[in-house]
Amino acid sequence: MGGTVRVTVIGWDGRALTDQAAGALATATLVVGGRRHLDALGRHLPAGVRTVVLGGVAAGLAELTGHFAAGGGPAVVLASGDPGFFGILRTLRRHGLDRDHGVDVELLPATSSVAVAFARAGLPWDDALVVSAHGRSLRRAVHVCRAHHTVAVLTGPGPAGGPSALGAALVGLPRRMFVAEELGMPAERTGWCTPQQAAARRDWREPNIVIVRDTDHPRPGEQDSDRAGWLFPHRTSPPGWALDEAAFTHRDSMISKAEVRAVALARLGPGPGDLVWDVGAGSGSVAVECARLGAAVVAVDHDPDACARTRANARTHRVSVQVVPGSAPGVLTGLPAPDAVFVGGGGPEVVAACARHARRSVAVALAALDRVRPTWEALAAAGFDVSGTQLAASRLRPLPDGALRLAATNPIVLVWGERTGEHDDGRS
Numbered sequence: 001m002g003g004t005v006r007v008t009v010i011g012w013d014g015r016a017l018t019d020q021a022a023g024a025l026a027t028a029t030l031v032v033g034g035r036r037h038l039d040a041l042g043r044h045l046p047a048g049v050r051t052v053v054l055g056g057v058a059a060g061l062a063e064l065t066g067h068f069a070a071g072g073g074p075a076v077v078l079a080s081g082d083p084g085f086f087g088i089l090r091t092l093r094r095h096g097l098d099r100d101h102g103v104d105v106e107l108l109p110a111t112s113s114v115a116v117a118f119a120r121a122g123l124p125w126d127d128a129l130v131v132s133a134h135g136r137s138l139r140r141a142v143h144v145c146r147a148h149h150t151v152a153v154l155t156g157p158g159p160a161g162g163p164s165a166l167g168a169a170l171v172g173l174p175r176r177m178f179v180a181e182e183l184g185m186p187a188e189r190t191g192w193c194t195p196q197q198a199a200a201r202r203d204w205r206e207p208n209i210v211i212v213r214d215t216d217h218p219r220p221g222e223q224d225s226d227r228a229g230w231l232f233p234h235r236t237s238p239p240g241w242a243l244d245e246a247a248f249t250h251r252d253s254m255i256s257k258a259e260v261r262a263v264a265l266a267r268l269g270p271g272p273g274d275l276v277w278d279v280g281a282g283s284g285s286v287a288v289e290c291a292r293l294g295a296a297v298v299a300v301d302h303d304p305d306a307c308a309r310t311r312a313n314a315r316t317h318r319v320s321v322q323v324v325p326g327s328a329p330g331v332l333t334g335l336p337a338p339d340a341v342f343v344g345g346g347g348p349e350v351v352a353a354c355a356r357h358a359r360r361s362v363a364v365a366l367a368a369l370d371r372v373r374p375t376w377e378a379l380a381a382a383g384f385d386v387s388g389t390q391l392a393a394s395r396l397r398p399l400p401d402g403a404l405r406l407a408a409t410n411p412i413v414l415v416w417g418e419r420t421g422e423h424d425d426g427r428s
Contacts, residue, residue, distance in 0.1 A: 004102050004103070007075045007097060007104070008021075008024040008076045008108060009076075010110075011108060012040070012079070012081075013080070017041070017044060018108065024106070028045075030049070030052065031075070033079070034079075037079070038078065052064070064097065068103070081116070089107060113180075121211055123213075128211075130154070132153075134156045136156070138160070140274075143339075145166070145170060147294060147295060147319075147320055153212065155206075155209065162204050163198045164198060164202060166198065175215065176194065179210050180208060181206075187205065242261045243258060245258065248285045256282070256344060261289055263389070267414075267418070268361055271293055272294040275297070275337070276340045278297060278300065280345020281299035281307075281323075283310065288321060292319055297322065298323075298335055301323075302325065302331075328353065329346075329349060329353030339359045339361075340362070347371065355381075361419070367413075379415065380417070382417070389413070390413050392412075395409065
């Protein structure tokens with residue numbers, strides 16, 4: 001492109017254009033936008049202006065680049081809401097349409113569609129998470145909705161990325177959904193529903209945004225006003241992890257020790273958008289730690305008392321953990337596929353079953369040495385790169401005279417497997 005060219009990116013939320021936006025349209029020689037934007041704002045377009053319908057984004061931006069390469073005049077890109085928030089501005093920059101490449105970009109945002117959706121729902125959103133499922137799989141958005149108290153999902157086109165698919169993935173969980181359809185348009189429609197109701201409907205209008213609320217757990221800040229409303233996006237990780245065993249309800253010290261959890265968490269890598277299984281959960285300490293780090297978690301145990309302890313520990317730490325009673329490996333069938341799995345109980349058969357399902361990593365805690373080799377072989381057979389270590393921590397304890405001694409904990413072997421190339425950005 002020779003010299004500096006100008007493109008104005010106008011966000012539209014259904015309200016009247018500002019004088020600045022209307023002026024940019026009046027002098028444009030090319031206008032690129034979705035069909036609904038071009039139709040709605042047609043009265044502002046000058047006679048004879050060339051328009052390009054932004055169906056496929058890459059094709060539309062190629063037209064824009066070609067326009068400038070041919071010496072074309074000022075151009076306008078129309079978008080919804082705030083184009084700088086999960087919008088087309090980032091895409092423009094990826095295609096070299098920015099000031100670093102000789103393009104003078106002027107951004108005229110309207111109110112973000114996310115802000116409008118929360119306003120329609122009558123909810124604050126400074127402590128919500130916002131997830132985009134546009135142009136990518138809904139999988140990671142679902143996991144965020146499983147883990148967090150309030151989530152806005154920018155849905156994708158078609159039934160596979162819309163409210164029906166999202167609702168179907170959340171059936172059975174304590175969630176409510178607020179669906180905002182065609183915000184700012186004459187046919188705007190909003191309302192609350194259950195995941196079951198969302199899944200049953202097939203007439204959702206596009207575009208739409210879905211707010212998902214956890215109905216079981218209090219929002220951080222609603223019971224602790226000192227923690228609310230000071231940071232955006234709010235911190236999703238806790239101030240610390242590998243908590244002391246005293247932070248959990250457990251039976252006769254039958255709990256993964258803090259040192260073991262610290263290494264296991266490093267290998268599992270839980271975070272927002274991930275789903276972790278804790279198989280043989282016991283007290284649920286690993287499940288709770290993963291949930292505190294932002295992951296969605298399913299905890300599995302055959303013992304009803306262990307399931308009750310896991311639920312109690314999740315409530316204590318104010319995190320969402322789905323507890324599934326039953327014996328592995330049979331109970332694993334039908335569960336949503338995990339990114340990572342911690343195996344705290346069960347033999348090589350359970351490890352092999354978990355390895356078949358895990359997308360990224362498996363960590364196995366073993367007290368018995370005779371299970372180390374079969375566990376290693378089960379992970380290797382499933383295509384994992386396998387490693388392991390013995391963890392034998394000694395903790396400082398005071399003596400009556402004030403001196404310190406070392407008190408040994410029981411040694412544990414941690415074996416883990418990791419798949420190479422399985423870390424994705426949410427597009428798979």
